[in-house]
Amino acid sequence: MQEVMVGRVRWLIRLRWLAAAGLVATAFAARELTGVQVEPVPVIVIAIAIAAYNGLLQWWLARSGSPAAAEASATMQIIADFLCLAALINCTGGLINPLIVFMMFHAAIAGIILPRLRAYLLAGFGTFLIVLMGLAHMSERFSTWRIPLGNFPLETTVTFGGRQIALAQHPVLVLAIAFATGSGMFLSAYFTSSIARQLRQAYRQLAAAHQHASEREEAKSLFMRTMAHQLRSPLAAITSLINAVAQTKTVQPERLGDIHRRIKARCASMMDLVDDLLRLAQIREGSVREEATEPINASVRFKEIAASFEATAADRQVTLEHELPSHPVMVLAGPRDLGDLLGNLIGNAVKYTPSGGTVRLSSGLQGGMLVTEVSDTGIGIPQADMQRLFTEFFRAANAKKQEAHSSGLGLSICKEIVDRLGGRIECRSKEGEGTTFRFELPVAGATCPLDDGPAEKKDASPAAASKPAVEGM
Amino acid sequence: MGEQAAHILVVDDDPDVVEADRLVLEGAGYRVSSASNGSEALVRLRAGDVDLVILDVMMAHPTEGFHLSYEMKDDPNLRDIPVLMVTAVEDRLGERIDLAKDAEFLPVSDFVRKPVEPDELLARVKKLLEMARSR
Numbered sequence: 001m002q003e004v005m006v007g008r009v010r011w012l013i014r015l016r017w018l019a020a021a022g023l024v025a026t027a028f029a030a031r032e033l034t035g036v037q038v039e040p041v042p043v044i045v046i047a048i049a050i051a052a053y054n055g056l057l058q059w060w061l062a063r064s065g066s067p068a069a070a071e072a073s074a075t076m077q078i079i080a081d082f083l084c085l086a087a088l089i090n091c092t093g094g095l096i097n098p099l100i101v102f103m104m105f106h107a108a109i110a111g112i113i114l115p116r117l118r119a120y121l122l123a124g125f126g127t128f129l130i131v132l133m134g135l136a137h138m139s140e141r142f143s144t145w146r147i148p149l150g151n152f153p154l155e156t157t158v159t160f161g162g163r164q165i166a167l168a169q170h171p172v173l174v175l176a177i178a179f180a181t182g183s184g185m186f187l188s189a190y191f192t193s194s195i196a197r198q199l200r201q202a203y204r205q206l207a208a209a210h211q212h213a214s215e216r217e218e219a220k221s222l223f224m225r226t227m228a229h230q231l232r233s234p235l236a237a238i239t240s241l242i243n244a245v246a247q248t249k250t251v252q253p254e255r256l257g258d259i260h261r262r263i264k265a266r267c268a269s270m271m272d273l274v275d276d277l278l279r280l281a282q283i284r285e286g287s288v289r290e291e292a293t294e295p296i297n298a299s300v301r302f303k304e305i306a307a308s309f310e311a312t313a314a315d316r317q318v319t320l321e322h323e324l325p326s327h328p329v330m331v332l333a334g335p336r337d338l339g340d341l342l343g344n345l346i347g348n349a350v351k352y353t354p355s356g357g358t359v360r361l362s363s364g365l366q367g368g369m370l371v372t373e374v375s376d377t378g379i380g381i382p383q384a385d386m387q388r389l390f391t392e393f394f395r396a397a398n399a400k401k402q403e404a405h406s407s408g409l410g411l412s413i414c415k416e417i418v419d420r421l422g423g424r425i426e427c428r429s430k431e432g433e434g435t436t437f438r439f440e441l442p443v444a445g446a447t448c449p450l451d452d453g454p455a456e457k458k459d460a461s462p463a464a465a466s467k468p469a470v471e472g473m
Numbered sequence: 474m475g476e477q478a479a480h481i482l483v484v485d486d487d488p489d490v491v492e493a494d495r496l497v498l499e500g501a502g503y504r505v506s507s508a509s510n511g512s513e514a515l516v517r518l519r520a521g522d523v524d525l526v527i528l529d530v531m532m533a534h535p536t537e538g539f540h541l542s543y544e545m546k547d548d549p550n551l552r553d554i555p556v557l558m559v560t561a562v563e564d565r566l567g568e569r570i571d572l573a574k575d576a577e578f579l580p581v582s583d584f585v586r587k588p589v590e591p592d593e594l595l596a597r598v599k600k601l602l603e604m605a606r607s608r
Contacts, residue, residue: 241493
């Protein structure tokens with residue numbers, strides 16, 4: 001932003017060189033072509049003054065070029081420009097010189113390069129100069145400051161208040177010119193600053209969008225690279241094992257069996273990875289395409305999902321408990337969403353809980369949301385890893401140690417699903433003590449009783465169990 | 474096979490790769506032991522009797538293998554043990570390592586890309602052991 005200011009001041013300086021040259025050329029052309037008697041001395045003096053301070057500015061800006069100073073100097077520059085223009089107009093016919101419209105250019109430039117308030121202040125300053133000039137015209141004492149334009153018809157005299165005065169001294173005309181030019185300056189400042197503000201905002205948005213796009217491109221490329229690595233490692237291991245068996249003439253049958261088991265396990269983990277990748281892509285495409293969701297009874301669905309882990313949990317000697325709403329709770333979701341979401345969370349909880357531990361699933365209504373928690377007494381997540389938990393392929397250090405081969409996509413999938421369904425997911429954990437994942441999903445409105453309003457009406461029915469135990473957790 | 478059961482240490486955090494190398498190397502008559510990380514490998518090396526190290530660059534940390542090779546070069550007892558570096562490192566770092574170009578930064582004797590063909594692995598191991606012996 002600051003560099004932009006220096007650029008704008010440079011632009012103003014370039015413009016001023018043009019103005020100084022144009023001033024001399026116009027005065028010369030007016031004299032030669034129209035015969036108007038323009039006094040050459042004040043025009044040349046003013047042109048030299050403009051050139052002098054402009055040259056000084058250019059030299060100073062090239063030497064120091066401090067953005068803050070450039071901004072401060074811009075106001076002073078426009079004030080100097082106003083003074084020079086006012087002096088020039090005053091010396092070449094006064095307020096009735098048509099060149100007075102150039103006062104508006106200064107206000108416009110102020111609107112472009114300066115903050116709006118400052119542009120208004122400068123427009124006010126320009127108006128003040130014009131009023132001052134008008135007062136000077138009307139006062140007999142200062143009228144000699146005005147150098148007449150010789151035979152120019154504007155020197156016509158009129159009768160006002162019973163006496164002959166120059167047209168330029170007519171109070172109504174002076175007032176009209178002061179009003180027209182002054183309001184013109186304020187409007188110029190307003191219009192240009194509005195347009196400049198819009199353009200700057202559009203530029204900022206564009207720059208932000210560009211930044212965002214390149215960050216996404218980078219993330220995508222990192223994702224691809226990590227994915228390729230994740231696929232290559234098991235492939236390398238499988239290839240090595242197959243080559244080794246092929247190379248070695250005599251392998252004991254039990255060793256061959258072990259190698260077969262190893263290859264199978266790596267193939268299975270690769271298959272899981274590919275499945276997770278496909279699922280992740282599907283969810284993302286789904287959120288882009290606004291894929292259809294349907295009302296699903298979460299109370300029933302959650303129970304089914306929990307039941308599908310009972311065998312695994314029993315195998316690992318982990319107790320799997322659940323406390324679910326007894327009445328139907330409808331949630332809008334895709335057919336696979338809830339299974340993937342809760343399945344990943346319970347699967348992780350069971351996997352990372354040592355035998356003898358407990359995994360507990362609880363779910364209940366809270367302010368129009370279905371709040372579900374999966375907590376375990378497992379190995380927990382190191383504090384340092386909490387932040388990147390939902391990042392694709394990221395795996396906590398202790399999880400990697402326990403379970404060498406896993407896609408690291410499960411929680412990314414959970415997050416994508418919850419985001420897509422308009423909910424949120426969070427995690428709290430203490431290493432060595434356990435982990436709790438909590439997610440909230442919006443309940444599909446009219447199809448079920450909410451915990452507030454309608455719940456009281458339900459008091460008559462034996463739905464005491466509908467009050468979930470989740471709040472205390 | 475000229476070697477009298479040379480002892481080879483395979484350092485790799487992937488137990489399946491270790492198993493594959495073990496199968497190939499033991500099939501060729503070598504004695505094989507393994508380590509899954511740098512510090513374990515150093516303990517094993519300092520216990521003595523290792524003739525050659527097959528080292529994976531990337532273990533828990535992307536540069537663990539490099540660190541081990543540097544530590545070996547700093548240790549007068551381990552300095553002369555040949556190191557065959559095996560890696561897929563360019564996958565993660567996006568850069569290919571060239572032994573001819575990077576030799577001065579990489580204190581290893583030879584360098585192959587993962588996965589290695591058994592014939593190639595055996596040929597390189599044999600060559601490195603012979604070079605070490607003739608020194």
